[in-house]
Amino acid sequence: MEIKNKNVKKVLIVCERNVYRSKMFELMAKKLLTERKINDIHISSRGLEKSKFQGSIAEHMSKYPILQQEHVIASALGVGKEFLQHVPKQVTEDDVRNSDTIFVQVPEHKKTLLKKFSFTGAKVFTIKEYSVPAEKGLDGNIRPRKIKITGEREEMGSVWKLTDEIRRIARKFVEELEEEI
Numbered sequence: 539m540e541i542k543n544k545n546v547k548k549v550l551i552v553c554e555r556n557v558y559r560s561k562m563f564e565l566m567a568k569k570l571l572t573e574r575k576i577n578d579i580h581i582s583s584r585g586l587e588k589s590k591f592q593g594s595i596a597e598h599m600s601k602y603p604i605l606q607q608e609h610v611i612a613s614a615l616g617v618g619k620e621f622l623q624h625v626p627k628q629v630t631e632d633d634v635r636n637s638d639t640i641f642v643q644v645p646e647h648k649k650t651l652l653k654k655f656s657f658t659g660a661k662v663f664t665i666k667e668y669s670v671p672a673e674k675g676l677d678g679n680i681r682p683r684k685i686k687i688t689g690e691r692e693e694m695g696s697v698w699k700l701t702d703e704i705r706r707i708a709r710k711f712v713e714e715l716e717e718e719i
Contacts, residue, residue, distance in 0.1 A: 547719060549581045550637035552651060556585030556626040557595070558608050559643050563665075565617035566708040567715075579715055584633055586650050589626035596622040614701040634658055641665050641711075665707060668714060 551567075553560035560583035567581050591598050599605050599622075612621035634640065634655045640662045642648045648662055 545578055547579045547715070548636060548638045549579060549715065550629070550633055550640045551581065551583040552586060552629055552640060552642050552647060553583070554585055554647065555587050555589040556583055556628070557589050557591060557605075560585065561621065561624050561626070562608070562612055562615070562617070562704065563643070563708060563711075565612065565620050566615050566704055567712055569615075569617055570708055570712040571715075574712070574716065576712075576716060576719070578719055582633075584627050584629035586629060586647060586654070588628045591626050593625060594622065595624050595626075611701055611704075615704060631655060637661065639663070641668060665711060668711065 549567075551560045551564050564581050564583035571577075571579055571581070591602075595605055595609070599609065609618055609621060612618045629651070634651075635657075638661065640651065640658060642651060642662065642664055645664055648664055651662055652658060
């Protein structure tokens with residue numbers, strides 16, 4: 539995560555294995571930053587643990603149906619192609635040291651990250667702590683949801699609800715980042 543321009547804010551998003559949540563959120567936030575023509579924030583993502591997937595997500599689609607589900611969600615968010623090209627990466631000490639701010643989806647990930655990299659301290663937040671106040675039905679903790687993708691109306695309604703939630707949280711997240719620069 540080497541950034542030459544020192545004026546660029548370096549943001550790291552971390553989840554368990556960097557397969558779904560952190561990458562999906564990274565891609566959505568990058569898309570919003572691009573739409574807003576914001577160039578001085580660099581966002582990347584990593585996982586706390588090493589993923590079982592070696593190679594890109596596309597290489598594992600036929601073997602793991604969950605990846606097909608996540609691709610449907612990524613496509614609905616407008617980042618399907620990028621999601622397929624993604625190769626999961628585990629967080630390193632350099633990643634943490636070189637980040638200005640680190641975000642995790644759930645409090646358990648924050649505890650694990652702080653235990654593994656105790657020097658991170660005040661620069662680690664859950665996305666909820668940073669940008670999403672408690673609102674009805676939305677806690678800001680981005681957790682995986684098992685949605686069976688069959689194309690039936692009920693399941694697709696769940697997909698659209700989840701994509702709307704990710705979009706909304708990402709928008710608030712980007713608005714908060716934008717205020718900082």
